Amino acid sequence: MDSEFENQCLEQEENEEYEETESSSVQEKNNDGETTKQLSPREVNTIFNSETEVCEYYRQYGLQNGSGIMIRNTRKIDGVNTYLTVACHRYGEPNQKVVDSLKPKPVVKTNCKARVCAKRMDEDNKWHVTQFDNKHDHDLSPSKAHRFRCNRKLTKHAKRSLNLYDEAGIPMNKSYNALVVEHGGHKNMPFSKKDCENYMREIRKLRLAKGDAVALQNYFNKAQSIDSHFYYSIDLDDENRIKNLFWADARCRATYKEFGDVVAFDTTYLTNKYDMPFAPFVGVNHHGQSILLGCGLVSNEDTITFVWLFRTWLTCMFGNPPNAIITDQDRAMQNAIEQVFPKARHRWCLWHIMKKIPEKLKGYKEYDSIKFQLQNVVYDSIDIDTFEIGWSSMISKFNLENNDWLNGLYEGRHRWIPCFVKDCFWAGMSTTQRSESMNAFFDGYVNAKTSLREFVEKYDNALKDKVEKEVNADTRSLSTTIPCVTPHAMEKQFQENYTNDKFKEFQKEIVNVKYCECMMLQSDEAIFNYQVEEIQYVGDSQTLRTVKYNVVFIKDMELEYEVKCECRLFEFRGIICRHIIKVLLFKQNVFTISSKYILKRWRKNVKRCHSRTKVTYSTWKDTEEKRMYEMVCDAFYRIVDLAAENLERCNHLVGTFKKLELEWDTNDKGCSTSIVTKPEYFVKILMVNVA
Incomplete structure (x- = not known):
């Protein structure tokens, strides 16, 4: 049974593959059941209005018969074409050279003689067919002809979609699959995945124009014309090639005013295809999230390069250096930091x-x-x-x-050893995690093959995502509350003031007070020394150990107090530790914390300047055509929603589309194009016809 079915399939395929159209007019039905007219071979002396018509006719003829085309010969007189040969795509001698005999490449050419020749006549300035050969020396397959290069064409809609997908960071295979689904399967695709890849490669080349330096400078100039606070600097070599690059938008600069006290700088994340390491300046916001404070691309990792980058960044950030900076263990970075940020506390990651x-x-x-x-x-x-x-x-x-x-x-x-550096405020920037989190942040946006111009645009998309996460965290902190787990007024105090993420950190400390025991070592009227013993679980084995911490409580004449713990959690992360909480609650009867231990940095009810800074990341990439396209699409989808559930409206809308297409196609070929350039005219027509 299976063999019989297979033979029927093969017979059907052979009938399709080798069928040739010989009559001048053949009727056939397409996939939708509509009757269409088959094209027929033109006789000698048939007249066409232009060489474009000759090529297009032979292309359509080849499409229905199963062959592709190529322009074989043209002849010019005084710079004007007078003779044209359009041949089968397998015309020409096959390439007999084999570079690797074990891996021969497929051969397209078979010296097929099928072709049409036409000549432009002076008397009527039209093209006359002088020869038409319809004999192919190879098999034909009409069902596969749409896959030939000459019959593949990216539509404007497809190009627009690919650009949008690319800006969103969607990989090409997923972008192409989305278009396949939209077209109803591969059989209906007027282009291939390779066409999409080639198009995006050319678009990226066009973005870079004639040189990276010129293209990037134009790109940044346009960004600056829209956002006056956008800052960039390009360091060029003697041959006008990019050596180093730095940029930061208005939000990055405003964010630095809020959270620029502690900065991590790292060049180990990735190196793009131009061998320029990516160098982000990273901070921490009031939710403990990583934030970007500008970034650069550098050609070298030497002291001179880092001095240029740090000084450029310092100029961008209003001349205010950070209090502390974290880098990897790099001598060149250390030298540059000592020159540019001599007062900053420098720590290795x-x-x-x-x-x-x-x-x-x-x-x-x-x-x-x-x-x-x-x-x-x-x-x-x-x-x-x-x-x-x-x-x-x-x-x-x-x-x-x-x-x-x-x-x-x-x-x-x-x-780098924690006990040496924990006396300084590092905003909770845990060096065991921060670099990894920045890597994860850029994953899916940029990689080692990303070009310079792409890099800047992908960076924009990553930054948008980061801003969106911060806004969502702000919303959660203002609209939701993490319930208290103890009856202490101190916990309620932090709940009302801190963002949800930072309150969770404090809540973890107050919960773990139960593992602490406290005893007084010595005291006088103003200074009290305590020892807090904490039971800790170690490793996966959950073995127990006891760790002792010294806590000092100092009371002044105005009943204010200062408290310090040997663990230095507050100095390091800005979160009061469980050992201090133990002393305050159970030894000093302090039930609400002094305001100096509730940092403005972690508060949720502070209006921060960077959150009011307008985000304009990709607006400089918009064009008039893009805005018109989006305007028409917005109106189009609203109208389609009105028509989709009513057959009469649907048919009327399709008829209107065809009428507009015919009218505008005529305008494009010589009449006024005012209708085409006014999308509001299109919207008006559709609204009147669908309503």
Whole structure:
């Protein structure tokens, strides 16, 4: 049964593949059941009005018979075409050269002689067919002819859709599949995926124009003309090529005024196809989210380059340097920071250092034990003395005195070991997570193959997404409340003042007070010293350990107080720790916290200037044609909604479309084009006809 069915299918396909049209007029039915007229071969001396008509007729003739076309020969006299040969796409001698005999490429040419020749006659200035050969030396397949290059064409709608998908960061395969669904399947596609890829490649080339430097400068100039606070700087070499690039929009600059005290700078995320590392300046907002404070692309990672970038960024940010800056372990960055930000606290990214442990220590026999003890010394040392003892013990126990990597880290310990840096405010910027979160932020927008101009546009899209997340977080903090889990007035105080995300951090501290026990060590009239013992769970094994922290409570004559804990959580993250809460609640009977421990940085009811800054990211890419297109589309979809559920309206609307298409097509060929350039005329006609 299966064999019989297969034979029927093969027979049907053969009938379709090899059928040729010989009559001058053949009637057939298309996929919709409508009767259409088949084209027929033109006789010698048939007249066409232009060479374009000759090519288009032969293309349509080949489409219905299963062949493609190519323009083989043209002949010019005084710069004007007088002779034309349009041949089958398999015309010409096959290429016999084989570069790799084991991987030969497909051959298209078969020396097929099918063609039409036409000549422009002086007497009537029209094109006369002088030869028509219809004999092909290869098989024909009408069902596959639409896939030939000459019959594939991207529609304006498809181009528009591809541009929108590209701006949204949608991969090409998904963009193409969306168009396939829209057209009702691959069989109805007037173009291929390769055509879409080629179109987007050309569009991106056009965006870059004749050179990266000129195109980017024009792009930024246009951005600046729309947003006067948009800032950019391009550093060119002697041959007018881009060396370094920096830009920041108005919102980035306004955001820096609010959250520019602590900044992370990192060039390790990606390098684009021009080998220019991406260099973002990253901060933290009032929800603890990563925010962009400008970014650059740099050609080198040397001191001179970083000095240029830091000084440019400092100029952009009104000459106000950050209080603290986090970078990776790079000597060139360190030199540049010392020159440009001499008063800023400089810290190395702990994540970058710890991720190198396997690379640097894997060769040791006791690698697992070394790794475990190193992590304990780094993360669990409460104070400097504890760290020094633990480090010395580790080095001597595993004979690591000659390890250059560890020796270098020890020399720079004041830049990365937590107990050395936690006396400074880092806005909760955990170096073990911040770099990873920035990587995730740009995933799906840019990659190592992204061109310079694309990079700027994709960056815009990523920034839009980031702003949207901040707005959503603002909305949640103002419209929802995280319930309190304790009866303490202190928790209620933070609930009313902090954003939801930051309140959760405080709530975690007040909940964990139950694992703390407090005892007084010594006191006088104004200074009270406490020791808080906390029971902690360690690792996946959930083993218990007790850690002791010293807390100092100082009371002044005006009944104000100051409290400090050895863990330095408040100094480091701006969140009051569980050890301080334990002392305040159960020893000092302080039930509401002093306002100086409720940071403005984390408050939800503060009106911030950056949130009032207008977002204009991609408006400079808009064109008049784009705005007209969107205007017509908006009106079109409203009208389609009115017509879609009524057959009479639907037929009337389609008829109106065909009438407009015929009228405007005539206008495009020589009549007035005022109708075409006025979308409001189109809207008026449709509204009158559909209403």
